[in-house]
Amino acid sequence: MRVTSGASDRLRTDRWLRLDGTTNTRDLGGLPTSDGGSTVPGRVLRSDNLQTLSEADVRRLVDEVRLREVVDLRTTAEVLLEGRGPLRAVPEVTHRHFTLLPERGHHTDVFAVEEDALPELPADWAESILPRQVTEGDQGEPPAVRSYLGYLAHRPENVIAALRALAAPADGATVVHCAAGKDRTGVVVAFALAVAGVPHEEIVADYALTAEVIDDLVAKLAASPTYAEDMVRRDVASHTPRAETMRRVLELLDERHGGPLGWLTEHGFGPEEQAALRARLRE
Template structure:
């Protein structure tokens, strides 16, 4: 197995878990192309230098945000939201309280009218209705696929459509929700199972800094302090188990996508985003 521990990390002032999906080996002997798709934790605290680097050097043109509406509104506008050349798209993979047709249209720098119970929907523990014997993280990931397949597909369609530049997919920590969308993207691009697992587990290298960053935000502080760092750390066996279940039940991530209407043409477009 070729190691994913390379210079794919993008070291920024305002994030701790940003890396490029380029440079990964594929089953046909190729590699994924750098500068197409990035994965990241929350982008709210990017510095001016970060924004310049992302937009000018990396040519970032699209943000795929997997957070809940409550997270987006409570965190407020990030610096990339002020740039007309960067398109933002929102696809929550968790349950929502209330409904907004366009979360970014109602996003404000200071939120004053959120319903009181929205605090309960910041990081809900969504799990699959079955599979009670699976580890909690695996059940959570299966829950995204069971309860929010529309938004999993929406995020992948946004990545497949692409732009003349790079896209970044992110959630709060850039490990769970982002990890599932990235796993599907890499599988479609032909990255082998073990490399997808290794990329997922790479977040463990920065978990202390990541937890500390989220704990400094009122939005996430309680969730960070009620569990220890080990419980937040992504484990290779979690993604390995998810991929094995997808293999057994659907013939792999591609089979799940086909069964949910994301067919050969769209899969080819997503593959091209990372390969051609």
């Protein structure tokens, strides 16, 4: 399915949630499905880091958007270094943590140790704090594609766990996020939209939409000591998501697993759970 200019205009203007403390928050509602339907607004959102939300942002998310769950895909180091975000003080909002990167050590509940002293981190901690993990194979693929395949190869259980969290019944909205809301979030969202019946090219278009805010996004992350070095070490173009990256990942899933749903079924997220996630994103 080819994305029309009208669809692109709708993506640009209707789905962004403009907040003081984020630059890449948008609703997954309003996307067309292959059977002529569409995804439902107000159910699942995708976003960049939520650490810098303003008081007004929190009120808007909790009272107007009715946010009730946060699915955090960052590493343990990111969570601890960034500290407690403002939504952590809101009792109505449940937080869940599923890192997509291999990590040293083990935390059964990262949020339970937030108040403790920062653990001693290995000297090369910065190398694993952002999504650079790649598969050992697929040497001919672009680095970003190998990185995304790395999430699926090294942390498939957390990809599945994140989708189960999105599928669970909720009396309100769920937001899934990482640091920038484009790589780790992009992969989990791609699977969720595929389950909902959104065609590949619409999934690709949603993924690439982050390019429209990439300058502000990089500037925001560069202001955090956690991410500053990585932001200044590479130019903005290298951080910009490209449609061909997600298109290639979906092609490889089609070739190797019969599509995203095939990969999910192989990893224990079968038809019943897929139906629950589909119902969450559809009427």
